[in-house]
Amino acid sequence: MYADTMESKSPGYVTPKKPALSASARKIKDNAADWHNLMLKWETYNNDSFTIASKIVNLKIITESADSMLDETTPNKDNITTDKVELDRLCSELLHILENMEKIWTKLEKITVTFKGICDLEAYQFPGDISKPVHFHTWPTTLFYETSKTMVDMYKKEMELKRTIIGDLAHTSDQDLRMVYLSCWLYQPYIDNNIKVLLESMLLETGHRTF
Secondary structure: OHHHHHHHHHHHHOOOOOOOOOHHHHHHHHHHHHHHHHHHHHHHHHHHHHHHHHHHHHHHHHHHHHHHHOOOOOOOHHHHHHHHHHHHHHHHHHHHHHHHHHHHHHHHHHHHHHHHHHHHHHHHHOOOOOOOOOOOOOOOHHHHHHHHHHHHHHHHHHHHHHHHHHHHOOOOOOHHHHHHHHHHHHHOOOOOOHHHHHHHHHHHHHOOOOO
């Protein structure tokens, strides 16, 4: 009797199952989530490294000012030495963060290569004019690759800029140039604001965001 009652009610409690994602679709969806998470990590590293870069510039000003006043009778040589040790420590910290940012960029490149691999596989499976599968709403797989390639190229240029900055930040005596370096580090001129639109579009298409 109880079983019959449950059986009669059970249709009203069944949640329709969503169609299972194909292997390619799952990988695309995972890649989109990875893009989002890695971009957040990059921004955290960028903000942390900007703080360190600012300390380097300020400390450099102090040491240069002290050096200009230093002579044989100056009693504060130990303080100047301490400042230079601190400067070396900050430069090492900045370099370490840059290495972590480079690892993120490398992962983003691997994601882009994965998108390309899925495109190549589908081109082989559906040659010529045969329609390629649309795994989610409207995007063909090629659009995921093109979007990822556009975004990763921004990060590539930004990495090249940051390498240049870190190589000169603690060595240049041009104060104006240091300020330019700090501004570039913080605002990342090669990462266009449009990247947020591109990422959100990818997340919407794969269902990580709702319309």
